[in-house]
Amino acid sequence: MDYQQIISDIYRQILPYAKEGKQADYIPELAKVNPDQFGMCIQTIEGDVAAIESADTRFSIQSISKVFALAMCLSIKGDSLWKRVGKEPSGTAFNSLVQLEVEHGIPRNPFINAGAIVMADILLSELDNAEEEFLGFVRAVAGNDTIDYNPAVAISERENGYLNASIANLLKYHHSIENDIESVLHFYFMMCSVEMSCRELSGAFLAFANHHREFDYAGVKLTSSQVKRMNAIMQTCGFYDEAGEFSYLVGLPGKSGVGGGIVAIYPLQYSVAVWSPRLNSKGNSVMGIKALELLTSETKESIF
């Protein structure tokens, strides 16, 4: 397929939505991003790459970092990880976040905040220098040594992160995190602050798409079966309250972030990253979801 042509067509079709939605503004660093940007990059396992617009502009990957954290935790802990965190979708949030995220101290899945906070705790306990090793893994899997944290974003998020602090304290109360709360939250927000471009993200996620290839990056090793199972979790839990809607409309496993990025993969075919800061009410990029919906509609490629 001519993916360059396809994503150019898609871009034209989604332009009417360019002003829909509202970018995240709960911290100044995210609020000052120009919301009128769009980037998209698709990479196939044969090595084709198609990219348009701001595909090389880095942005805050935010919750997409939870996929990298999960890869590291699964590599280290294997299936014993699931004693600390569940793998069931969290369901529509019908009350408030805190209680629903934690039942008797076990977060429902690794992609809600409580789950990622527990993963941050695990990595802090298991690694000599969690911050350095996490970045090392992201750089290795993305194949780019200039990828980095944005500490200003991390600090700003911590300062306003009352909801995550409430969750972390509740986890600590339930003996679900071992390290001190401040260290865990600091590392959690650092992971969220990593900045990558669509090209870098789609490159990194190609490792999840192509599970026939050995997964071994900076010491993080996963079997083919483990990669496939990570993809399964992205399918059921990757989009907050919109996991069902995304699965229905797009039909690919993926993960979104509040910075406006979305990554999805078509196993053994391609990975795709899209970015646009304006979000819908569920916290997912408006243009990003539209673009991916069109991609699978037009190419008639979905996992179903």
Next chain:
Amino acid sequence: MDYQQIISDIYRQILPYAKEGKQADYIPELAKVNPDQFGMCIQTIEGDVAAIESADTRFSIQSISKVFALAMCLSIKGDSLWKRVGKEPSGTAFNSLVQLEVEHGIPRNPFINAGAIVMADILLSELDNAEEEFLGFVRAVAGNDTIDYNPAVAISERENGYLNASIANLLKYHHSIENDIESVLHFYFMMCSVEMSCRELSGAFLAFANHHREFDYAGVKLTSSQVKRMNAIMQTCGFYDEAGEFSYLVGLPGKSGVGGGIVAIYPLQYSVAVWSPRLNSKGNSVMGIKALELLTSETKESIF
């Protein structure tokens, strides 16, 4: 692949689990089934069929009927169906069933009981003779005119169906069902009471697996895109509180029933039905889930 060989191997491997779990016994009709039965049938889109043990014994399909109801509702209502029922997974049941199933009268997805009760209401409103037309569709898609309801099961379920009656009354209170409660519950339980064998179920679900083929059975028509989207819903919502676990272990969309049956599909490859009455604590067949986990592990075939 030699599926006959594969499923024979699988059967041998899961025999140690033959006495694990407990069959549903909340109504006498289900309790009197011999629990020590196992059947499995796989059918490929090329026309290969492999079957072992009690693959031709009919059993109560129970919640698997919700897939047939969804096909009919989608065919009739199109995307306007989603005004009446959501498509998000329901999350781990952490309180009790009634409240969680219904938020402001909108059930979370079509595969929880509240969702299926709303679908029963829709079919009663839209069809001249819902009971007859539902059976006609099931017979047509399965290619077998002897498939039938078991009214004794339906009546017995209604007599003990206090939880479903509680849900139906709550839906009525929210103006979410139009017809009278008894009619809706009667039809709902009739659909659940349909009896089919593994061979018949895998035959019927081949229509969902092979979405390249026209879907048109007894007047129920779906586009290729609609079939794929139904598969997406099976993936995220098909296994009650175990949807994430099943997705993780098996990696195929499917649907289970409390009668011990499970159907799953590998899009554009095959459909598979397995049946064994003993259930795990989540209400899914113990041997059934083991068998499907081995099937995708050994064939290295999953959608991820």
Next chain:
Amino acid sequence: MDYQQIISDIYRQILPYAKEGKQADYIPELAKVNPDQFGMCIQTIEGDVAAIESADTRFSIQSISKVFALAMCLSIKGDSLWKRVGKEPSGTAFNSLVQLEVEHGIPRNPFINAGAIVMADILLSELDNAEEEFLGFVRAVAGNDTIDYNPAVAISERENGYLNASIANLLKYHHSIENDIESVLHFYFMMCSVEMSCRELSGAFLAFANHHREFDYAGVKLTSSQVKRMNAIMQTCGFYDEAGEFSYLVGLPGKSGVGGGIVAIYPLQYSVAVWSPRLNSKGNSVMGIKALELLTSETKESIF
């Protein structure tokens, strides 16, 4: 004190609220009551009676009947009643009614609908003719043999009583009611349909105010201690989500009904009934609550 003067003054002061609120209209029988009515009657244990306006007009006592049901259940079952129903306040309803009312089949207190449905079940099981004996007790305690059910109201409520039917089915599912659901709901709605005037209600509740006098009406016997404990339950649970507010503003135990009636007692002093159909958002009579607030403010009489 000159209660006649006091309640005349109160009436003048609350007239500005005469058009505030909205009467219950979920069934035609309640909707067709003239909303612009007000009655009040106070009776002291010394035998003084003061009454104004429509104090002799009968209205639907609705949930006030739950106090009479509780008196009968306590008389029959003693403290073993509390195995079937709790006595804790229900808290602000922050989700929806059904689930919160029933935890593992035990309603939180006798004055929420679930609790009263369980009491209806108990009376049906324990009495030869519950309907007749309930009416006999109410007539005896009120000292008026013409008090009666309004079956038209009861039938109309049953026909629209989906929420109560949902609750009853959930209770049955939890094995918390013994009799068949329709019988229980019919009796429950019959009790609610009793019609009494303010004069009759204050007369009946004098028996709860004056616990130094023997409580023995039509065979319903309570000790002084039991009467005081019933008063305690009225204090903590008598006003739905407004129990704390009423306790704070009025400082007397009491019970309200959706028909616009409120009864309160000042132990060993007086009982008072007030009625006006317009309700606030919590389902309590606007003028009724204002009148009682003024009564205890002006007389400086509250239990605290």
Next chain:
Amino acid sequence: MDYQQIISDIYRQILPYAKEGKQADYIPELAKVNPDQFGMCIQTIEGDVAAIESADTRFSIQSISKVFALAMCLSIKGDSLWKRVGKEPSGTAFNSLVQLEVEHGIPRNPFINAGAIVMADILLSELDNAEEEFLGFVRAVAGNDTIDYNPAVAISERENGYLNASIANLLKYHHSIENDIESVLHFYFMMCSVEMSCRELSGAFLAFANHHREFDYAGVKLTSSQVKRMNAIMQTCGFYDEAGEFSYLVGLPGKSGVGGGIVAIYPLQYSVAVWSPRLNSKGNSVMGIKALELLTSETKESIF
């Protein structure tokens, strides 16, 4: 009445319960108290005082301090206080604490932890030196200048106070507290750490019992009506999940603390404090509740 005789009789009757229950041990300071202690002191508005056993031993008043905080907040803010905190009972905790305590940032009442944390925030904002003024008020109302904080208890509670920190962060997220979280929690735990004896507590609460006397202590002024309304809140909200049970069994407004103390008042008659460290499963002193139940049973004095 001869209260000295009455409480001596009571003590003899409750001795069989002396080993029931378990003292609070979540912080070392509370765990090292000798659990086998009992004290009781009753003081009438005529000036009679009866005391037995360890009535002069000081203990950690813990949540009883919330009554003092409420008196200060009501004195400062008047009825505008109720914009920041509700006054409805919290209902049986059927999930977990955090979510239930805070709805949209408004704690349900001043006596749950979230409510007291908001009151701590108010006092910090309104007073020049909240810590000093709080202690000044407690000393004044108790008439004893040696009453003091136990900072070791406060610090130990803060170090293990993950649940309260979770609540405070959730409140901050909802903009329900103005001051920084650490300051609020520090002051909250300091208030809890105050140590008083039964004699001192019953002395202090006499001011609430005798609302005919002017309430003015160290600048904290309340009207008679405000004092009565505080008593109403103690009645409906003073005993966590056991408010209804306590109201039913004892029939007096009061407040308990996890240190094993309970204070109750009989308006215009007496105040009573009882202390024994062993707690029931709801966190209230076993012997304390028994003693108060007997007191109102034997004296036939309750507010109902």
